[in-house]
Amino acid sequence: MEVDFGPLAKAGSIMGSGGMIVLSEEDCMVDISKFYLTFTQEESCGKCTPCREGTTRMLEILEKVTSGKGEMSDLDRLERLAKLCQQTSLCGLGRAAPNPILSSLKHFREEYVEHIVDKKCAAKKCVALIKYEISADTCIGCTVCAPNCPTECTTGTRKEVHVIDQDRCVKCGQCFEVCRFDAVERV
Amino acid sequence: MIDKMINLTIDGDPLQVPAGTTVLKAAEKLGINIPRLCYHPNLSIEGACRVCVTQVKGFNHFLTACSQEVWEGMEVQTNSPEIRQARRDIVELLLDNHPRDCQTCERDGNCELQKQAYRLGVRERIFNGERKRFPVEDSGQSVIRTPEKCILCGRCVRVCSEVQGVSNLSQHGRGFHTVVGPANLSNMDDSVCIQCGQCVAVCPTAAFLEKDHTERVWEALAMPRDVKHVVVQVAPAIRATIGEAFGLPMGTPVTGKLVTALRRMGFDEVFDTNYSADLTIIEEATEFLSRVQKGENLPLLTSCSPGWVNFLEKFYPEMIKHTSSCKSPMQMLSTLIKTYYAEKKGLDPKDVYVVGIMPCVAKKFEAGRPEQAMEDGMPYTDAVLTTRELAWMIKSYGIDFVNLPDGEFDRPLGISSGAADIFGATGGVMEAALRTAAVKLTGDELGPLVFEEVRGVTGLKETTLRINGMDINIAVSNGLTNAKHILEAVKHGDKQYHLIEIMACPGGCIMGGGQPYPPLDHDPLDPETARIRAKALYDIDAKKQLRRSHENPAIEHLYAEFLGEPNGEKAHKLLHTHYEARMPRGIR
Structure with missing residues (x-):
């Protein structure tokens, strides 16, 4: 694809300041949409209705989807709001705000559906849809993870397999980061 | 072209x-x-x-x-x-962020948001979500702000700056958390708000409302007669507008029905603010003629409009010496009720409860002014009801207003001339003053009655009248942005006026902040509405026998029996007031 104003707009993107962000399989498109909308929702000046209220409602829907509480009807509402915001907002901010949603719904709709139907985030970015587990096969009981856990839910004794108490885990990912044996798995 | x-x-x-x-x-x-x-x-x-x-x-x-x-x-x-x-x-997005209390809202049935929601077919809520939460700001004496009901249309912000030149309201915060209010979101009474209530008049919902005085009036009316003697007075503009609240065509004069309704509600005496409007003219004309003779402190600025008086104190304190020291007609009548009338009736002023029916939101503030209270701090006016509040009370009582027989005001504080009726329209006070001043200056009892130059709802009118060989430059303004133009011209010596009438609300009292909301197919502030309502007042005036304030026999009697001379010592003590610069907190 040619990197120019026209072709990018056609593909549902914008040139913006000319920067380009490369995403991979490890990025969740729903989470990316939410990231951009959080920015525009915060930046909305509040003058016109579709941007002020619409971005807030869209963000609420995306939060619902990424937390695993989404329903398929949410996607219709999201699309309807996104088009409304794009067509009726007063300025460029509101008109461009729903772009990430509309293009990701167009090209990566299956990711949204996966979040809603399977309650799964394939890229393992949506915190509410993942959990951390310690593999009994890999853990050597080095004890590094336990003192790094802020909620003290990772427990175990030396040279024994450690376990995470899922009820108390806040999914901060500290154990995942500090484990030198890749025994902590994000699932 | x-x-x-x-x-x-x-x-x-x-x-x-x-x-x-x-x-x-x-x-x-x-x-x-x-x-x-x-x-x-x-x-x-x-x-x-x-x-x-x-x-x-x-x-x-x-x-x-x-x-x-x-x-x-x-x-x-x-x-x-x-x-x-x-x-x-x-419209649904607006509704989703709006309290769902239509049934208990003051604007139920007369709300523009409700109307559009129905018209555009919002029959279900698809996008429900979090709602903004802001406290109600009801510490003020006149205007109440309910930000949760605000749909951020910005009409109040625009009317406050463009029409009134006050610029008290603006949007604060941003995005979803935007809220409209005075600087620093201070209380209305601490802000530069002049309490005119035009924000209430233009608000499509109930985000701005007048302070409710109905409850205290119901309470007073329910008291035993020997404990509270409840007296009501009706401002000139009410008779031309309250009919609208009962479905009568705009501009239907309903003076008689209004009197009957008030009597049915249980008021002991129904007096007419017109009476004290005539009195205002006598006092103000005397003040004017003495200033003309001495050639000092000209121009004389009228002081009937409490919104304007608030504006004077907050924005033009240097013009205080030009402003008539006369109290407003409401305050004059309330004063007379608790002194002259109470004395005559043998009543203790403490047992008399005075209610003013006013087209005005600022009157609520004026009634509470400490410098206009009795010596023991008791206010002369105990409650002020806007036209809207009274219309609601009449409906709540169950009175079939439209089919009421005509009643007459109680005497003597209910006798008035046609000059008093026209007080309710912009230019009316000027015309009333000119009718009396022309006679006083020429000595000709048959001087001119109609001054077309000062009629009409234009925001700014000026003319020069030649009376008894003397050129009198006059100006009439309504809407305070227009007043600003005149005051600036006077301040800089560009214009030499003798007499200036200033009304805060665009169109005068008939378009006051407390008047009935127009039907939903009309815009608030519509000059056509002002024209129709004003015509009703001029028609009442034209049909009256008495057309000049100084011809009012009840006023002549009042001076002979109680007040003495116009502008005399007693008149000054009771009917006049003083003003002071009131810079809002935070600016001082």
């Missing part, structure tokens, strides 16, 4: 309109009323609500009809499934 004409089509119908016309106005020519919320014909274009979106050929996004001017060959679509859905969804 003839305007350049533009050809366009709206919904396929070709039409020609002058260049500069907006799509909204052009559509009206075809009989298409495009739904709108933030738009107001007398205020600048905001384009905030987006309800008036239309489709224009060649554009991917929709254009708002209120702000978009036509161009040659433009093809507009005002109705399509997409537009209908967009408008519906926008």
Whole structure:
């Protein structure tokens, strides 16, 4: 694809300041949409209705989807709001705000559906849809993870397999980061 | 110069309109009323609500009809499934962030948001979510702010700056958390608010309301008669407007029915503020003639409008010496009721409860002014009801207002001249003063009665009258932005006026902040409404035998029996007041 104003707009993107962000399989498109909308929702000046209220409602829907509480009807509402915001907002901010949603719904709709139907985030970015587990096969009981856990839910004794108490885990990912044996798995 | 004409089509119908016309106005020519919320014909274009979106050929996004001017060959679509859905969804978004208390809201049945929601077919809530939460600001004496009901149309912000020149209101915060209020979101009474209530009049919902005084009036009316003697007075403008609240055509005078309704509600005496309007003219004309003779402190500025008096104290304290020291007619009458009338009736002023029926929100503030209270701090006016509040009380009582027989005001504080009736319209106080001043200056008892130069609802009128060989320069203004123009001219010595009438509200009291909301197919602030309401007052005046304030026999009697001389010592003590610079907190 040619990197120019026209072709990018056609593909549902914008040139913006000319920067380009490369995403991979490890990025969740729903989470990316939410990231951009959080920015525009915060930046909305509040003058016109579709941007002020619409971005807030869209963000609420995306939060619902990424937390695993989404329903398929949410996607219709999201699309309807996104088009409304794009067509009726007063300025460029509101008109461009729903772009990430509309293009990701167009090209990566299956990711949204996966979040809603399977309650799964394939890229393992949506915190509410993942959990951390310690593999009994890999853990050597080095004890590094336990003192790094802020909620003290990772427990175990030396040279024994450690376990995470899922009820108390806040999914901060500290154990995942500090484990030198890749025994902590994000699932 | 003839305007350049533009050809366009709206919904396929070709039409020609002058260049500069907006799509909204052009559509009206075809009989298409495009739904709108933030738009107001007398205020600048905001384009905030987006309800008036239309489709224009060649554009991917929709254009708002209120702000978009036509161009040659433009093809507009005002109705399509997409537009209908967009408008519906926008109004639903507003509703989703609005309290669901329509049944208990003061604007129920007369709310523009409610009307548009029905009209555009919001029958279910699709986008429900979090609602903004702000406390009600009801510490003020006149104006109550309920930000949760605000839909951020910005009409109040615009009326406050463009029409009133006060600029007290503005948007604070941003995005979803935007809220409208005075600087630093201070209390209304601590802000530069002049309490005129025009924000209440233009608000499409109930985000701004007057302070409720109905409860205290119900309580007073329910007290045993020997404990509380409840007296009511009715401002001139009410008789021309309250009929609207009962479905009567605009401009129907209902003086007689109003008196009967008040009596049925249980008021012991029904007096007329007209009486003290006549008295105001005597006092003010005397003050004026003495200033003319001495040639000092001219021009004389009227002081009947409490919104204007607040503006004077907050924005033009240097003009205080020019302003008449006369209390407003309401305060004059309340004072007389608790002194003259109570004395005559043998009543303790403490047992007398005075209610003013006013077109005005600022009167509530004025009634509480400490410098206008009795010596023991008791106010002369105990409660002020706006026209809207009284209309509600009459409905609540169950009185069939439209079919009431005519009643007459109680005497003597109910006798008045036609000069008093016209106080309610802009230019009325001036005309009333001129009728009396002309007679006093010429000695001719048959001086002119009608001063066409000062009639009409234009914001600013000025003329020079030649009376008894003397040129008298006068100016009449309504809407405080107009007053600012005049006051600046006076301050800089550009204009030499003798007498200036200033009314805070655009059109005068008939368009006061407390007047009935117009029907939903009319705009608040519509000059046509002002014209029709004013005509009702001029018609009442024309039919009266007494046309000049100084001919009012009850006033003559009052001076002979109680007050002594106009501007005399007793009159001064009771009927006059003083003003002081009141810089709002934070500015001082």
